Amino acid sequence: MKLQKLLSYTRRAVEDYGMIEEGDHIAVGISGGKDSLTLLYALHGLKRFYPKNFELSAVTVDLGYEKFNLEPIEALCRELEIPYRIVRSDIAHILFDLRKEANPCSLCAKMRKGALNNAVKEMGCNKVAYAHHKDDIIETMLLSLIFEGRFYSFSPKTYLDRMELTVIRPIMYVDEMDVIGFQHKYDLPVVKSRCPVDGHTKRAYVKELVKQLNLENPGARERMFTAILNGEIAGWPERMMRK
Template sequence: MSRTSGLSHLHRGLISRVDKAIREYRLIEPGDRVLVAISGGADSIGLLTLLLDTRYLADWRLELVPVHLHMGFREPDHEGLRALREYIQRLGLQLRVYESQIGPLAHSDFNRANPCFLCARLRRQRLFEIADELGCNKLAFGHHRDDVIQTFFLNLLYSREISTMVPKQDFFGGRFYVIRPLYYVDKGWLQRFALEQGLPVFDSGCPSTGHTERDRIAARVRELTRGDPRLYENIFKALHRVKLDYLPRQIPGGFR
């Protein structure tokens, strides 16, 4: 009997896509100790669950270290954290919780124009510090395919560059790697999976939720691709078929 025979069609499909990303981009290698950043949302809790499933089914040799960094938007959700701790304990792991005031700092008066950028940067910086303390060489984030597409448009329209999130990215000369095992997974699938599995999802309390540039880009992408699901898939695939010969390049010695 197959090890996946008792799993739902959605569950098996998600495991397959996570395994595909791991194999194609060598996200995981023997002996890795991976910090899994758990925000409390469906994406990150689903990521931890699927990494454990994939580790078991594919016999990946790695150690997973789930970490929740409280952002300080409000008092900790003790009930939500209790449910999350219990869930992770049932998975055979221990959740580590760290306090911070990153959220209020990023949303303070001096930075109201762009709180999300500073918040994400400070959060990642703190997670690198925690990874170093815990002896982790990789950090797994719950970014999914929707995030990849939205980041492409955000960078195109607001940063005037053609770039996006990548499945694997090194920092500090390869001392740490950020990996995104949900690279091939759509957000909608993760939301369905959270409902199906009864994942203990809770809200971070971020006041910008639903009002960010990313939220506005997400709405525009939905409008752009509405009625033809091929368009969404085509945008993602286009990121892997870049024809540099058909993009302008500065010619050395050319006139300005």
Template sequence: MQKLLSKARQAIKEFNLIEENDKIALGLSGGKDSLTLLHILKRYQQFSPEKFDLIAITLNPGAGADFSPLRTLCEELDVPFYEIETNIIDIVFEKRNEKNPCSLCANLRRGALNDHAKKLGCTKVALGHHKDDALETFMLSLCYEGRINCFSPKSYMHKNDITLIRPMVYIEEHEIKRAVKDYNFPVIQNPCPVNGKTKREDMKILIKDLNTKIPGFKKSLFSSLNNSEQLFIWDHDSIKNS
């Protein structure tokens, strides 16, 4: 856990993710990532030079999942816990019957989380995206959208007047899995019907395969996300006028 905390602290400092008197809502899904982030932020809060408040918000998607273990955990950690009832699964899979449901589901969850965080007086929302999530998002954008794009460690949402932060962007997924096993975090089974059957999962497999065939591929791919000064793209105006 100390190694994870060190990497999170690096991201927090480099991207100025936490500021004095912030009230941070952590999106606690009950998955391995959000549970690990909960423990990281709670420990960081104990020695952080910036004083901040931390709460946890769990969105119940309406699939009958039992989130009581999360409430118990938050009570043990002295983190205020809020469970928000939603009908997201019904909207995505029944009313809309989406063939590619991930985008709509993510938008609905993000909107509900940001809205409730704002209502609870929060200035920021902390999300459990990690280093491998960033690489997969980068590859998804390149392969399916034809653009170079990825989520940012910090994003200001004008609509909600709230800032999203991702303190685990320097932490690899295998490190999170090890922490979950070592500390026996109460992981909640993902109720999504398409869990593990998405294009993101395809990207995870592709990146793993490329890293095997091209040693250091993941390291180079991640370095490119931090190398904005040397980004070369075909800017038609600058090329034809050169």
């Protein structure tokens, strides 16, 4: 995927759900993975021509795993002239050494988001951008359907009352395969996850399930995404009418 295509998808999402307003200061949550680095490029590129002016910063919550080297991301942010902050934490130690969590994902996500959102507020940002793409949204819907018995997925834009912070998901229309293509084409400095349960979660199971369903029923994946967009899920904003 070329940058031009990425920017087209990003602008469409931003305009469909009113994600960016004049004067916004948006923090990009950087995990070190391909998705968040693609999001960083997307918003950096959008900033150059979008009619509404906004500031951009980046932040990473370091969970405390050994050999998690963020120097390549620091170098990228310097190259793009984006302020970058690293928040050090003991989340990995708490999850695996103290609590010895067998299923740590939910608690990890809660603690990570808490640390991220606090840092974002301290940086003076009013919005934080998460790097959830189309496949993440489809997989979350199936996870909720199978394991919780409800039809739900990430909202494109969510206002957090307690934090007075808005969460946006600007690459929601981008396929994961396109993200992988973008990663290779632009040689993104991906920092591999050090989490010991990475690839062995319910989400990994659902990812394979979506692949199998789409293989057996071509087009099923796109139809699931369309069902989500049209599903009137609680908390989702309405799509804005295009001129």
